Amino acid sequence: xxxxxxxxxxxxxxxxxxxxxxxxxxxxxxxxxxxxxxxxxxxxxxxxxxxxxxxxxxxxxxxxxxxxxxxxxxxxxxxxxxxxxxxxxxxxxxxxxxxxxxxxxxxxxxxxxxxxxxxxxxxxxxxxxxxxxxxxxxxxxxxxxxxxxxxxxxxxxxxxxxxxxxxxxxxxxxxxxxxxxxxxxxxxxxxxxxxxxxxxxxxxxxxxxxxxxxxxxxxxxxxxxxxxxxxxxxxxxxxxxxxxxxxxxxxxxxxxxx
Amino acid sequence: xxxxxxxxxxxxxxxxxxxxxxxxxxxxxxxxxxxxxxxxxxxxxxxxxxxxxxxxxxxxxxxxxxxxxxxxxxxxxxxxxxxxxxxxxxxxxxxxxxxxxxxxxxxxxxxxxxxxxxxxxxxxxxxxxxxxxxxxxxxxxxxxxxxxxxxxxxxxxxxxxxxxxxxxxxxxxxxxxxxxxxxxxxxxxxxxxxxxxxxxxxxxxxxxxxxxxxxxxxxxxxxxxxxxxxxxxxxxxxxxxxxxxxxxxxxxxxxxxxxxxxxxxxxxxxxxxxxxxxxxxxxxxxxxxxxxxxxxxxxxxxxxxxxxxxxxxxxxxxxxxxxxxx
Numbered sequence: 001x002x003x004x005x006x007x008x009x010x011x012x013x014x015x016x017x018x019x020x021x022x023x024x025x026x027x028x029x030x031x032x033x034x035x036x037x038x039x040x041x042x043x044x045x046x047x048x049x050x051x052x053x054x055x056x057x058x059x060x061x062x063x064x065x066x067x068x069x070x071x072x073x074x075x076x077x078x079x080x081x082x083x084x085x086x087x088x089x090x091x092x093x094x095x096x097x098x099x100x101x102x103x104x105x106x107x108x109x110x111x112x113x114x115x116x117x118x119x120x121x122x123x124x125x126x127x128x129x130x131x132x133x134x135x136x137x138x139x140x141x142x143x144x145x146x147x148x149x150x151x152x153x154x155x156x157x158x159x160x161x162x163x164x165x166x167x168x169x170x171x172x173x174x175x176x177x178x179x180x181x182x183x184x185x186x187x188x189x190x191x192x193x194x195x196x197x198x199x200x201x202x203x204x205x206x207x208x209x210x211x212x213x214x215x216x217x218x219x220x221x222x223x224x225x226x227x228x229x230x231x232x233x234x235x236x237x238x239x240x241x242x243x244x245x246x247x248x249x250x251x252x253x254x255x256x257x258x
Numbered sequence: 259x260x261x262x263x264x265x266x267x268x269x270x271x272x273x274x275x276x277x278x279x280x281x282x283x284x285x286x287x288x289x290x291x292x293x294x295x296x297x298x299x300x301x302x303x304x305x306x307x308x309x310x311x312x313x314x315x316x317x318x319x320x321x322x323x324x325x326x327x328x329x330x331x332x333x334x335x336x337x338x339x340x341x342x343x344x345x346x347x348x349x350x351x352x353x354x355x356x357x358x359x360x361x362x363x364x365x366x367x368x369x370x371x372x373x374x375x376x377x378x379x380x381x382x383x384x385x386x387x388x389x390x391x392x393x394x395x396x397x398x399x400x401x402x403x404x405x406x407x408x409x410x411x412x413x414x415x416x417x418x419x420x421x422x423x424x425x426x427x428x429x430x431x432x433x434x435x436x437x438x439x440x441x442x443x444x445x446x447x448x449x450x451x452x453x454x455x456x457x458x459x460x461x462x463x464x465x466x467x468x469x470x471x472x473x474x475x476x477x478x479x480x481x482x483x484x485x486x487x488x489x490x491x492x493x494x495x496x497x498x499x500x501x502x503x504x505x506x507x508x509x510x511x512x513x514x515x516x517x518x519x520x521x522x523x524x525x526x527x528x529x530x531x532x533x534x535x536x537x538x539x540x541x542x543x544x545x546x547x548x549x550x551x552x553x554x555x556x557x558x559x560x561x562x563x564x565x566x567x568x569x570x571x572x573x574x575x576x577x578x579x580x581x582x583x584x
Contacts, residue, residue, distance in 0.1 A: 001439070002381070007447040009418040012374030013345040022371040026364075030357055097425025099396065106410070107319055107349035109372050111341060 013109030017150060023110060023118025028125045031088055040083045040188070045134055047078040048198055053141050064200065066228060068224035070145070073138040074153070075198040080130040081157050082197060082216060084123055085164035087188040087194060093119075093172035093191035094180030102257045131157075145227050152226040159240045166247030167215070173255030189214040200224060215243040270333070272297045272419050272450040273318055280313050280474075287313040289474030290319065290327070295467070300441060300451045302461040304563065305471035311454035312352060314471075315423050318452070319349050332419060345373065348417035350408045352424050362391035362399065364409045366414060373415035382410045385440060387433065401428035409437060413444065420444065420451045426460060432576035438464055458563040472571045486561045493529040493565045494542060497554045501525040506549070513545045514538060522567050526554075531569050534558060 013019070031037055049072060055061070056068035063071035096102050105115055135143075172180045191197055194204070195216030201208040211217040218239035222232035273295035280288040300333055303311045314320050317329055320336035320343065329336055334343045344493055357366045370376035383389055384407040391399055399407070405428055412420055425441075426434040427544040441451055441464060461468050462482045470478045470485070478485060483583065505530055511520040518532035526571040539558050546553050 002385070002443060005447055006381075007377070007413065007416065007444045007449055009346075010375040010416040011346040011418055014372050014374050019372050022368060026357075026360075026368050030359055033359055095358045099356060099358045100351055100360075101357050103321070103353030104351055105348070106321070107344060107347075107351075109345040109415070114400055124323060 008149055010185075016111075016114060019110050020114050020117045020121065023114060024121025024125065026124025027092075027118055031084070031092060031122055031126050032129075037088050037091075040087050041130055042133055043081065044192075045076045045080045045083065046137060047131065048079060048192075049073065049134060049137060050141070050243060052076070053199065061152050064202065067142070069138055069141045069143045070199065070228065071200070072223075073134070073143050074227040075147070075220045076134055076138070077131060077153070077157070077202075078160065078197050078216070078220045079192065080134055080224045081160050081219060082164055082191065083128060084126050084130065085161040085185045086168045087121060088126070089119070089165055090168035090172045090184035091181050092175040093169060094175070094184075097172065097256070097258065098177035100258070106257060112214055120165070123165060127157070127161065145229060147232050149227040151230060152230065156219070156222040156232045156237070156240075159237065159244060160215070160222070163215045163219075163240050163243035163247060165195060166244055166251050169251040169255055175252060196220055215240060218243070270297065271295055272299075272332060273301075273452060274330045274418050275314065275318065275327070276329075278314060278324055278329060279326035280310070280317065280322065281325060281490055281559070282497075287473065288313065288317075291471070291475055292327075293469045293476050293479065295450060295452050298445065298448060299466040300445050300453065300464050301467045301469065302465035303454045303469050303471055304465075304567070305459045306456055308471060309471045310474040311471055312423055315421055315452065315454055319421055320344070320349070320353075346418050348379045348412035349411035350420070350422040350425060353404070355408055355411065356396040358397040359395045361393055361395065362388045362403065365396065365407060366410050369411045370414045375416055376414050377416055379414065379491070382414060386410050386436070402430060402433055405429055406433065406437070409440070413449075414441075418448075418450065418541055420449055422451065422453045424455060425453055425457075426457070430439050434460075457569065458567070462563055470563075470567055470570060472567075477570045478566070482563055485563060485566050490530075492534040493559055493561045494534045494539060495526040495527065495557045495559065496530070496542060496544070496546075498558075499526075499552045499582065502528070502551065503549060506551070509549070510542065510545050514541055519569055521572060523568065529565055529568055531561065531565055 002135070012190045014022070053068045056063060056072070061068070171183050175183060191214070195214050196204055196211045197220040199214040200209050200219065201217055204211055212235065218236040222236035222240065223237065225231055225233040271294040275291060275293050278288050278291045279286070291310060291314055293303070303314065305311055313322065317324055318336055320340040323337050331343055332346055336343055338369065363379065366382065366388070367379050370379050386409065388403070388406060388410060391403050391407070396404065405425065409422065409425055412422060426437050429569050444451060453464070466481060468482055468485060469476045470482065502525060507522050508519045511518070514520070514530065518530055518534065518538065520528060520530050522528045530538065536558070539556065542556060
């Protein structure tokens, strides 16, 4: 038995900014909590980076005349963006739907815009962690990027995040959680292998011109362009913008909260 | 101007539902349902599964737009004025409502942080026995633990009005009593509660006002006492070993005469309501003997809400499978 007045009504929403911070902090914690997510977010890109650099140096693979670590790091950073904005976000959101979390938060003081901002915040924090870890590893391997190129890569990565996150919401908002899990991982693996994200399109031979429309190739090209040549190029940015707008429109129409 | 248009000053109803109709595909979930919830009350919406309770509640919570009819909650339109309404209400869903990998106390702290003046989380954790959940992720909590967390999440924001959907489903009896105590304390402190349930005991113990709902409509409303008293004082339950012969209820009703009502529950049990007493019991017993029917149990008891519901709808509250079949 509690003292009278303990439960006396005193309703009210927390300030908007504080709700968004709370939501972003929780999203971040949950994204980093489970092992598979960390594997996809950090371990696989790290293996791709170290393995790629070692293999290229040992086997003397020519990467457009660039040093292996300089040629590979932008693609690895692009892969990291894709893994979090697409795979992790889709899986997490799919299970949020399944467990009624989205429905329950729909009855909380947090508006949908705040929920979305919280998700974006969580994504960005995880991506910063990824880029720091991968960037340090690349530097240890001898990476020497132009500072200007790295700064230019940041808005490209944000555009890529918008495109992949919108695609993640299309998948997670329409399919069942298990199907989302399967699709998110499968698409990630397919794009990793054949999506021109890690390696430049030129290494795919005749398919190069077809791959130009893929968001994975566009993000990889943009980051390589920015970090190697100091310019992301017009076409990759156009492709990413088209994917971001198209997928966002589709997600806002098709997303089912329950 | 209908009642639902009127502003609701303090003391006016917390919830007004008028002629609500909700259809999904070919089925009509809610079929012209009207009810009121007085401020400060614990009001139960009692009915069997599929009666339209959850749909009604979710319409009050603003999840669904009324297809026809009107809903006002704390004087507000729950769809158009949802942002204004939501901080003032606490919602407990029938199931789920948390991240699959979140810990119970972590989830509760999260919901608390979305409110301006939340309750102390530690106190709620202790009151609802959530400490036992420890570091277990939500998806591995028992049904009862998930229910208790759901209730804690509904009250932590210090709402004026609480919507709880089947709050004690899946709880063991001791925890159910703890939950009832908590809901009574919330009422003592001025919180209005609307709960759906198909446990008549829950409605009898908790509610000031009961709306009996069947097939999407309110069939009767009143305090548990009023509902029971309006239908005679007592009830006789007869359960027999073999299925009744055809026409048994009618034949028994004739034997009992005026003022009593015979309602079949299933093929092996029935309920007699009305001014039943020991002599009525003797009549039933004699009727059994005459018709070669062997009673498994024959009991005289106080009328319950279950009996009222049965008399009104000809059907029980519990799913038929809950009754032991032959």
